[in-house]
Amino acid sequence: MSTLVKTEDEAMLADSARGFLDDAAPVRALRDLRDSGRAYDPALWKRICDMGWAGVLIPEEAGGVDMGHAAAGMLAHEMGRTLASTPFLSSAVIAVTILRRIGGERAKSAMAAIASGELTYALAIDEAHKFAPEATTMSAERQGNGFRLSGDKCFVVDGGFADRLLVLARTESGLTLFELPSDRTGITRTAQDMIDSRDAARIAFEDVEATGDDVLGQVGDAMTILKPALEAGQAALAAEMSGLAAGAFDMTLGYLKERKQFGQPIGSFQALQHRAAHLWCEIEVTASAILNAGRVLDGNPDEATLAVSLAKARATSTAQLAVMEGVQMHGGIGMTDEYDMGFYMKRARVSAEWLGDYGYHAEQVAALRGI
Amino acid sequence: MQGEDSLKAFRAEMRSWLEENCPQQMRDGRITDDAICWGGKNWTFSSESQRLWLERASARGLTVPRWPTEYGGAGLSRAEEKVFLEEMERINARPPLKSFGISMLGPALLQFGTPEQNRHYLPQIARGEIRWCQGYSEPGAGSDLASVQTRGEDKGDHWLVNGQKIWTSYADKADWIFALVRTDRDVPKHKGISFLLIDMGDPGVTTRPIRLISGASPFCETFFDNVKVPKGQIVGEENRGWDVAKYLLTHEREMISSGGTGLSGGRALGAVMAQMAGEPSAQDPTLRAAAIRCEVDALATGLTIERYKDMAEAGKGVGNASAMLKYMGTELNKRRHELIMSACGSDALEWDGPVGNRAADWLRTKANSIEGGTSEVMLTILARRVLGLPGS
Numbered sequence: 001m002s003t004l005v006k007t008e009d010e011a012m013l014a015d016s017a018r019g020f021l022d023d024a025a026p027v028r029a030l031r032d033l034r035d036s037g038r039a040y041d042p043a044l045w046k047r048i049c050d051m052g053w054a055g056v057l058i059p060e061e062a063g064g065v066d067m068g069h070a071a072a073g074m075l076a077h078e079m080g081r082t083l084a085s086t087p088f089l090s091s092a093v094i095a096v097t098i099l100r101r102i103g104g105e106r107a108k109s110a111m112a113a114i115a116s117g118e119l120t121y122a123l124a125i126d127e128a129h130k131f132a133p134e135a136t137t138m139s140a141e142r143q144g145n146g147f148r149l150s151g152d153k154c155f156v157v158d159g160g161f162a163d164r165l166l167v168l169a170r171t172e173s174g175l176t177l178f179e180l181p182s183d184r185t186g187i188t189r190t191a192q193d194m195i196d197s198r199d200a201a202r203i204a205f206e207d208v209e210a211t212g213d214d215v216l217g218q219v220g221d222a223m224t225i226l227k228p229a230l231e232a233g234q235a236a237l238a239a240e241m242s243g244l245a246a247g248a249f250d251m252t253l254g255y256l257k258e259r260k261q262f263g264q265p266i267g268s269f270q271a272l273q274h275r276a277a278h279l280w281c282e283i284e285v286t287a288s289a290i291l292n293a294g295r296v297l298d299g300n301p302d303e304a305t306l307a308v309s310l311a312k313a314r315a316t317s318t319a320q321l322a323v324m325e326g327v328q329m330h331g332g333i334g335m336t337d338e339y340d341m342g343f344y345m346k347r348a349r350v351s352a353e354w355l356g357d358y359g360y361h362a363e364q365v366a367a368l369r370g371i
Numbered sequence: 372m373q374g375e376d377s378l379k380a381f382r383a384e385m386r387s388w389l390e391e392n393c394p395q396q397m398r399d400g401r402i403t404d405d406a407i408c409w410g411g412k413n414w415t416f417s418s419e420s421q422r423l424w425l426e427r428a429s430a431r432g433l434t435v436p437r438w439p440t441e442y443g444g445a446g447l448s449r450a451e452e453k454v455f456l457e458e459m460e461r462i463n464a465r466p467p468l469k470s471f472g473i474s475m476l477g478p479a480l481l482q483f484g485t486p487e488q489n490r491h492y493l494p495q496i497a498r499g500e501i502r503w504c505q506g507y508s509e510p511g512a513g514s515d516l517a518s519v520q521t522r523g524e525d526k527g528d529h530w531l532v533n534g535q536k537i538w539t540s541y542a543d544k545a546d547w548i549f550a551l552v553r554t555d556r557d558v559p560k561h562k563g564i565s566f567l568l569i570d571m572g573d574p575g576v577t578t579r580p581i582r583l584i585s586g587a588s589p590f591c592e593t594f595f596d597n598v599k600v601p602k603g604q605i606v607g608e609e610n611r612g613w614d615v616a617k618y619l620l621t622h623e624r625e626m627i628s629s630g631g632t633g634l635s636g637g638r639a640l641g642a643v644m645a646q647m648a649g650e651p652s653a654q655d656p657t658l659r660a661a662a663i664r665c666e667v668d669a670l671a672t673g674l675t676i677e678r679y680k681d682m683a684e685a686g687k688g689v690g691n692a693s694a695m696l697k698y699m700g701t702e703l704n705k706r707r708h709e710l711i712m713s714a715c716g717s718d719a720l721e722w723d724g725p726v727g728n729r730a731a732d733w734l735r736t737k738a739n740s741i742e743g744g745t746s747e748v749m750l751t752i753l754a755r756r757v758l759g760l761p762g763s
Contacts, residue, residue, distance in 0.1 A: 004678035005685045253758060268763040273754035280758060281695045288674040314671045366663040370645045
């Protein structure tokens with residue numbers, strides 16, 4: 001019976017991830033990317049793939065290590081802690097969850113290519129300013145044996161560099177998921193200059209031809225395979241946000257101990273002690289929801305909605321509290337670009353919106369709890 | 372860790388045991404004051420079913436599932452206990468017995484008691500024969516527990532105890548009290564305290580209820596006037612009672628914290644909201660938004676209690692971090708009852724109105740963040756001992 005405690009293997013994975021990221025991808029690395037006008041570091045991703053992280057959800061016969069969603073969450077947590085900018089969620093979590101459900105030789109070789117870092121994926125769902133997959137309007141019209149896709153997607157995270165796109169569109173018979181190379185004729189990608197300095201793109205589809213082979217799962221039945229993948233992504237994103245909150249909190253706690261005012265460390269003031277302790281409590285409570293989501297996804301994936309939405313809702317509010325308190329307790333220096341807190345604040349805001357905000361997920365919880 | 376198979380078999384065993392032994396009347400969700408059995412010499416069973424349920428559960432060790440069988444428990448692992456509780460919840464079964472003996476004194480005895488003490492006291496607690504209360508707080512002390520003034524003078528074969536305790540929950544119904552008593556005045560305040568077990572029937576012990584804003588009261592004042600306490604009734608070492616008290620407090624915090632999660636008291640908030648469906652308050656967007664946020668927090672807090680128990684089971688004790696459970700759980704409970712009052716509107720404002728005594732429950736919760744150490748004290752414990760922030 002799985003418990004809400006890290007297994008030894010999970011603890012070792014998380015420890016080694018922490019060691020690696022502190023060295024190879026500290027917040028400084030994100031700052032350097034931003035300052036050099038880039039949003040993604042392929043060399044870092046390659047090193048991460050070499051360590052097997054991209055294969056955390058991939059079966060062994062397809063070149064993965066198959067450790068499960070709880071373990072994937074632990075990797076995401078560590079990446080969130082240092083704000084590492086990688087396609088882990090899009091490729092190793094969301095795309096892999098879809099490919100695993102599809103199965104077959106083609107999916108197997110695609111997973112192997114993800115594990116090795118040869119291929120990256122991005123998920124193109126959003127069309128308006130809020131996450132609403134069921135409201136997708138992008139059209140996929142029947143044309144002979146295939147389809148013709150037209151419409152615009154926005155906030156496609158990792159969409160600027162991904163080799164392949166997972167695109168949700170509406171056919172006559174309902175929502176359908178397509179897998180397309182990102183350089184197919186008719187696809188135009190425009191970088192969105194996001195506040196968190198990570199990659200995101202607007203993607204225009206103009207009469208893009210797709211064949212039956214490009215359809216993942218059944219035509220008109222995208223949600224059957226997409227829903228579990230979205231939930232896997234939401235859980236991992238929640239875990240990443242918990243890492244982000246922990247990273248911001250560590251900075252704040254360090255500052256409370258070191259910064260002196262009125263001749264004393266400011267961390268000795270009760271007003272600040274209580275705020276810091278409250279924030280720690282929120283982080284600790286959220287950690288339980290996140291580990292639970294991973295365990296449920298591993299043990300009972302078809303009934304994971306409550307656990308996942310609980311995790312994403314809690315992670316969203318906790319990360320936002322952590323960065324707001326972080327800036328406040330740092331005082332003016334927290335507002336400067338020179339200081340890293342701003343990076344945490346911006347990532348928290350972007351992550352809050354990606355794959356459903358607090359309201360979206362709290363509403364899912366409410367629906368399942370009869371409120 | 373146990374295999375899935377043996378747990379599956381255990382689940383089946385518990386399911387059929389409950390089916391056979393838990394009386395139908397003990398399976399309804401309505402929890403009133405006398406619905407849950409607290410045991411003790413003066414307990415009046417509210418029904419024959421309640422008596423039977425206690426008798427059968429205690430005979431099987433299931434009033435204290437985790438305790439060793441030699442002390443009246445069932446010797447279950449944490450995983451097995453979880454299965455048992457899930458099966459109880461599945462049929463909406465009431466706990467057969469609840470008491471401070473089970474939740475607080477028992478764990479402390481298991482940790483600090485002598486084998487003789489354990490053999491004597493623990494089975495009586497498990498069978499609900501003796502009801503205990505806690506003598507910690509004193510007038511003027513508040514959360515500053517270590518400022519204990521009640522004196523215990525060494526008289527050779529016994530201590531002579533004099534002083535007063537306050538906020539002694541259910542002291543008027545209790546048979547025995549576990550109390551902190553100052554046995555040395557000449558050392559720093561944490562060092563001169565002993566942990567004594569005192570029979571409330573002994574000459575010199577008197578108790579008086581304190582009426583609260585909720586009308587009724589679980590709280591009392593207890594007075595000790597030249598009470599003779601035999602030397603064998605000390606738990607732990609003389610003058611080291613603070614260690615026992617601290618250990619016990621972590622259990623108390625855990626117990627109080629579960630109040631607001633819906634894990635112990637059913638799904639009050641969701642149920643109230645569901646009942647209101649179609650009524651104006653159910654459509655009030657402000658109320659609904661607050662209820663949803665409360666539900667999200669309650670579920671996550673409930674999982675945290677589970678996680679901390681899992682960690683304790685895995686030998687990764689959380690120590691002072693348990694102050695988090697107390698703080699978060701009780702603040703949540705207050706929010707939850709505030710929302711229930713809003714949802715029920717004027718129906719909830721009568722002492723015994725159309726929706727029962729919601730007002731008394733709501734008033735009672737206001738003490739949650741005071742009793743067992745205030746929320747502010749919990750935050751200070753976390754800041755200093757968990758986060759390592761400096762003292763002022």
